[in-house]
Amino acid sequence: MTFKKIREKFVESIIYISGTFTTLAVLFIIVFLFKEGSGIFQKTALEEGYSLAVNKFNPVTKLSPEEIKGIIEGEYTNWNQLRGNNDSVYIFTLSDIESNFTEEELGAEFEHLNQKISEYIEANTGVLAFFPSKYLDSTLTKINVDKITLASIIKGRDWYPTANPAPQLGALPIVLGSIMVSLGAILIALPLGVIVAIFLAEIAGETLKNSIKTVIELLAGIPSVVYGFFGLVVLVPFVQQIFDIPVGETALSGSILLALISLPTIISLSEDAISSAPQELKNASLALGANRLQTIFGVTLPYASSGIISASILGIGRAFGETMAVLMVTGNSAIMPKTFLEPVRTITATIAAELGEAPTGGIHYEALFILGTFLFIFTFSVNLIAEFFAQKRHS
Amino acid sequence: MKKQILLYSFALLAFFSAVAQPIKIKGSDTMLPLMQLEIEAYMKRNPVQLNVTGGGSGVGITSLLEGSVDIAMSSRELKMAEKLKFEEKGLKLSVLAIANDALSVIVNPQNPIKQLTREQMEDIFTGKITNWKDVGGDDMKIVVYTRESSSGTYEFMKDHVMSKKEFTKTAISSSATAAIVYATSQTKGAIGYVGIAYVEPIVKAISVSYDGGQKYIAPTFNNAFNKTYPITRPLFILYPLEKEKTVKPFIDFLFTVYGQKLVTHKGYIPLK
Numbered sequence: 308m309t310f311k312k313i314r315e316k317f318v319e320s321i322i323y324i325s326g327t328f329t330t331l332a333v334l335f336i337i338v339f340l341f342k343e344g345s346g347i348f349q350k351t352a353l354e355e356g357y358s359l360a361v362n363k364f365n366p367v368t369k370l371s372p373e374e375i376k377g378i379i380e381g382e383y384t385n386w387n388q389l390r391g392n393n394d395s396v397y398i399f400t401l402s403d404i405e406s407n408f409t410e411e412e413l414g415a416e417f418e419h420l421n422q423k424i425s426e427y428i429e430a431n432t433g434v435l436a437f438f439p440s441k442y443l444d445s446t447l448t449k450i451n452v453d454k455i456t457l458a459s460i461i462k463g464r465d466w467y468p469t470a471n472p473a474p475q476l477g478a479l480p481i482v483l484g485s486i487m488v489s490l491g492a493i494l495i496a497l498p499l500g501v502i503v504a505i506f507l508a509e510i511a512g513e514t515l516k517n518s519i520k521t522v523i524e525l526l527a528g529i530p531s532v533v534y535g536f537f538g539l540v541v542l543v544p545f546v547q548q549i550f551d552i553p554v555g556e557t558a559l560s561g562s563i564l565l566a567l568i569s570l571p572t573i574i575s576l577s578e579d580a581i582s583s584a585p586q587e588l589k590n591a592s593l594a595l596g597a598n599r600l601q602t603i604f605g606v607t608l609p610y611a612s613s614g615i616i617s618a619s620i621l622g623i624g625r626a627f628g629e630t631m632a633v634l635m636v637t638g639n640s641a642i643m644p645k646t647f648l649e650p651v652r653t654i655t656a657t658i659a660a661e662l663g664e665a666p667t668g669g670i671h672y673e674a675l676f677i678l679g680t681f682l683f684i685f686t687f688s689v690n691l692i693a694e695f696f697a698q699k700r701h702s
Numbered sequence: 703m704k705k706q707i708l709l710y711s712f713a714l715l716a717f718f719s720a721v722a723q724p725i726k727i728k729g730s731d732t733m734l735p736l737m738q739l740e741i742e743a744y745m746k747r748n749p750v751q752l753n754v755t756g757g758g759s760g761v762g763i764t765s766l767l768e769g770s771v772d773i774a775m776s777s778r779e780l781k782m783a784e785k786l787k788f789e790e791k792g793l794k795l796s797v798l799a800i801a802n803d804a805l806s807v808i809v810n811p812q813n814p815i816k817q818l819t820r821e822q823m824e825d826i827f828t829g830k831i832t833n834w835k836d837v838g839g840d841d842m843k844i845v846v847y848t849r850e851s852s853s854g855t856y857e858f859m860k861d862h863v864m865s866k867k868e869f870t871k872t873a874i875s876s877s878a879t880a881a882i883v884y885a886t887s888q889t890k891g892a893i894g895y896v897g898i899a900y901v902e903p904i905v906k907a908i909s910v911s912y913d914g915g916q917k918y919i920a921p922t923f924n925n926a927f928n929k930t931y932p933i934t935r936p937l938f939i940l941y942p943l944e945k946e947k948t949v950k951p952f953i954d955f956l957f958t959v960y961g962q963k964l965v966t967h968k969g970y971i972p973l974k
Contacts, residue, residue, distance in 0.1 A: 380828075380867050401782035417789055439783065467868050469851040480871075539881070544888055553843045553891045556874055635881075638874040639850075650874050660850045660877050 340683060344676030346668070347476075351452040352459075354472050355669055358440040359450035362432045367391040369451045373465070375473035378435060386433060394433040400472070401438060437472045455670075460677060466641040466652070468661065468671040476674045480643045482681060484558070484651035487644045488633060489626040491562030492569060496626075497619045499566070500573030504615075507574070508581040509603055527571035535635035538564040543636055552648050556638030559647040564632050569622040576621065580614020581607055617696035624689040628682065630655040654682050724751035725949055729762020729775030730854055732803060732897060733937050736968045737775060743964060744955050752952065759854050766940060767791060772949055774940045777803065777854045794943045799936035800956045802971035804898040804926035805858065806907040807933075808883070810890050815839045817909040817918040820932075823863050826893060829870025834891060846873040847882045847894035855879075858935055859895055898926060899969025926971045934971065 352372035353359065359375075361367060367389055370378075377383045378396055387393045404413070404420070407427065413419050425444045428436050435450075436443070443449070453459070455476065463477020503523075507516050538560060546563075547555030584607045592602040608615075638650025639660065658675050665671040727737060734756040741752040754775075757765075762774035763784055780788075780797065788795055807823060809815055818826070818837060825831040826844055835841045848869050849856040860866055876882050879896050886892040887904035894905075898921055901907050909918035912932040925931040939956070941949050955961050962972040 376868075381865075404782055417786060420786075439786075465871070470868055471866075539884075547889070553845050554874060554889055556885070634877070639876070640872050640874055642871045650872070652875075660875070 337683070340676060340679050344673055344680050347455050347670060347673035347677060348457070350455055350670055350673075352455050352473050352476065352670070353452050354474070356439050356441075357437060357472060358443050359452065359472070360428055360436045360438070360443050360447040361450060362428055362434055363448050364432055365391060365394075365448065367450070368448070369453075371453060372473040372475055375452070376465075376467070376470055376475055379470075379472070392432075396435055397431060397433045399427065399431075399434050399436040460674070464643060466657075468665070468674055474670055474674075476670070478654075478674075478678060478681070480641045481652050481654055481657050481678065484637075484641075484644050485627060485653040485655070485682075485685075487647070487651060488558050488561040488565060488637060488653055489623050491558060491647060492565035492626040493619055493623050495562060495566035496569050496573055496622055500570050500618070500622070501577050501615055503570075503574050504577035504581055505603060505608070508578050509599075509607065523571050523574055526567070530631075531568060531629060532631040532635075534564055534568055535632040538632060538636040550648055554638060554650060556636055556650050557648050558637060558644060558651045561633045561637040561651070561653070562647065564636055565626040565629055568629055568632060569625045572625050573618050573622040576618030577611070577615045580611035580618065583614070584610040613696045613699045617693040620689055620693040620696065624686045624693070627689070628655060628686050630659050634659055654678050658682075724753050725773065725952065726771040727752065727754040727773040727775060727939075728757060728765050728771040730759040730777040730937070731756040732777045732854055733775040736801065736937075736965060736970055739964050739968055740956060740961060741952075743960070744952055748951070750952070763940070766942070767793070772941060772945050773953075776938045776940060777935060778858065779936075779938070780940070795940050796943055796946070797938055797940050798953065799973065800939055801937045801962075801965040801973060802926065802934050803937055804921055804931055804971060805855065805895055805933040805935075806898050806901050806921040807893065807895050807910060808886050808901060808905040808907050809893050810886055811904070811906045812890055813839060813842075813906065815908060816906075817911065819911045819915045820863060821914070823910065824865055824867065827859070827864050827869055827873070828867045829872060842891045844893060845889050845891045846870055847885055847892055848873045848875050849879070849882070849895075850875050850877045855895070855897065862933060862935070863895075897969075898923070898971070923971065937970065 353375075359370070365386065367386060370389065374383065374389060378389075378398065383389055383396060385393065385395050389396075404423075408423050412423060421442050421444055424436065424438060424442055425447060428434050428447055436447075452473065460476055460478050461482070462479060463475065464479050465475040465477045466481060467475040503519075507519060511519065542560050542563060543555035545555070546552075546557060546560045550559075588606055588610065589602055592606040593599075597605060633653050634656040637653060637656065639652045639656055640650040641652040641657075642649065644651045658678055661671070662675050665675060727741070734754065737754045741754055744750070745752060759774075759776040759778055762771065763776060763780070765771040766774035767784075767787055780795075807818065813834065815834060815837065822831065822837050826837070827846055827848070829846070831837060832844055833841065834844055846869065848859075856869075860868070874885070876885065879900050882894040882896055883900055883902055883905055886894045887902075898907075901921070907921045909920040910932060911918045919925050919931045921931055921933070926934050939953070941953070957973075962974070965972040
């Protein structure tokens with residue numbers, strides 16, 4: 308008796324501990340995600356530890372990240388385009404040090420570096436100097452660069468996170484890219500999935516049903532990188548030929564592939580919902596003279612509708628979070644998506660492709676974590692909505 | 703008896719840990735396949751343990767700075783900012799080029815274009831020119847393929863071909879070199895760039911001119927070897943002078959006839 312009690316207590320505590328542990332782990336991951344990302348809002352859109360300085364006669368005191376990029380790319384060549392004097396812009400960075408000064412001038416341990424930089428900046432009126440802050444003396448005129456805000460990330464349309472000296476962190480094309488590819492996927496997968504589910508639940512015989520279910524389970528078991536490989540070699544050239552477009556790596560290719568990947572989820576959940584329609588309801592419909600098809604569309608589907616909706620929403624969530632397959636077939640260009648026949652870049656592909664080399668704790672690293680929080684918020688709300696519809700079905 | 707065995711095994715362990723401290727090499731992914739081949743060949747002849755990992759040139763240099771590796775591989779020269787950091791730490795470095803690498807600009811074999819100037823390439827890769835007819839080809843949209851921004855090859859292209867400008871937003875980016883070769887072979891209007899070792903007959907490598915179109919040089923092994931081909935870069939190894947004693951025998955091996963033969967074998971350009 309006591310032994311049984313002890314065993315019961317033991318099992319109970321194991322269940323309790325693992326539950327607590329899992330909850331804590333999930334909470335930890337969420338807190339970590341937001342903590343790593345939030346550091347970015349204390350920073351300016353300049354490479355870490357760097358500052359911009361100009362000649363003391365230059366009236367310009369403020370530049371936006373876009374303007375800095377424009378200067379580097381040669382879009383702005385004169386300060387009068389940037390609210391300044393009529394004087395051409397001249398960029399001065401660490402890589403120009405060696406061509407302007409000899410090693411003797413700098414000293415064996417670079418001890419004269421600060422002084423030389425200051426002299427150079429004060430001697431050239433059009434200079435825009437970009438240096439680690441400690442090499443710029445406090446007497447120099449510094450340029451203010453705006454702090455990064457959530458709005459600037461969400462609204463920005465340029466994603467050049469490694470641009471030097473001012474990274475461009477506009478995530479709008481990437482977020483829209485993700486939404487577009489997932490929506491496309493669900494538009495393809497939902498009708499197909501529901502039709503297959505109806506067939507399985509209402510029409511197919513026992514043997515046929517079992518063999519189709521096996522195939523669908525197989526579909527769910529294929530790793531997404533294999534889907535991606537298939538997409539790259541088969542689907543991409545196919546899309547390119549059918550639509551006669553310059554490139555086959557498009558949002559459409561991604562959508563088709565994601566539709567394939569989310570089909571098993573949609574089919575099995577919809578089938579559950581459809582088979583749970585009570586036999587009495589269907590019998591009543593048949594007794595009133597409706598044929599089988601009328602019964603399916605008039606009685607069974609409306610009954611199962613909330614279940615089908617929650618299945619499709621979960622399917623969207625699955626598609627939105629999928630990484631490898633989209634990375635391989637969507638082309639990954641961070642442009643504002645306009646049609647399904649152009650390359651897009653998704654949130655997941657961006658994180659997967661860039662996190663590996665982004666220096667830990669840097670602006671690029673934190674920007675990727677911000678993208679991660681977007682992803683988390685989206686899938687979390689999608690799951691909440693699906694849960695809401697599932698609840699409705701049960702009540 | 704048992705005590706003795708224990709004692710012996712401890713002695714053995716101490717002996718091995720004293721002798722077999724492996725030499726750690728880290729850095730450029732471009733150089734990784736070459737270095738793997740070199741250390742394999744070297745370890746066959748010498749009772750020394752070496753291990754090599756990739757991660758990118760910047761990662762290798764940072765690890766060297768932190769002292770967690772003995773040798774760093776880099777496919778670019780040290781940046782001024784990095785030099786200053788080594789200076790701050792009081793580490794004196796030895797920087798040696800062990801081989802060269804050439805970048806080929808590739809197009810689809812059906813594309814009649816055979817040559818481009820550097821200025822034309824800059825305009826194509828930055829998105830200023832979007833149709834092949836503007837550089838003397840067919841009326842066909844240009845599709846730019848590029849590596850992801852983490853790649854050293856991407857940085858090299860930006861610095862040496864594109865005057866440090868950014869790639870066009872419409873460029874299709876791929877995280878693997880082989881994927882660029884494959885896509886270029888499939889897409890008629892494609893243009894991409896890969897290391898000379900990756901060029902295959904399914905794509906066409908074009909000649910480039912760095913003097914405004916007077917002389918076009920083809921990216922062949924010989925042109926890269928005698929340095930007439932302009933888009934070449936040295937591949938460096940770096941080590942702190944204080945570790946010279948441990949790493950010198952291996953470094954010397956890299957410069958032997960056999961070590962340089964392995965360079966050619968992997969598709970890179972040997973020093974001489």
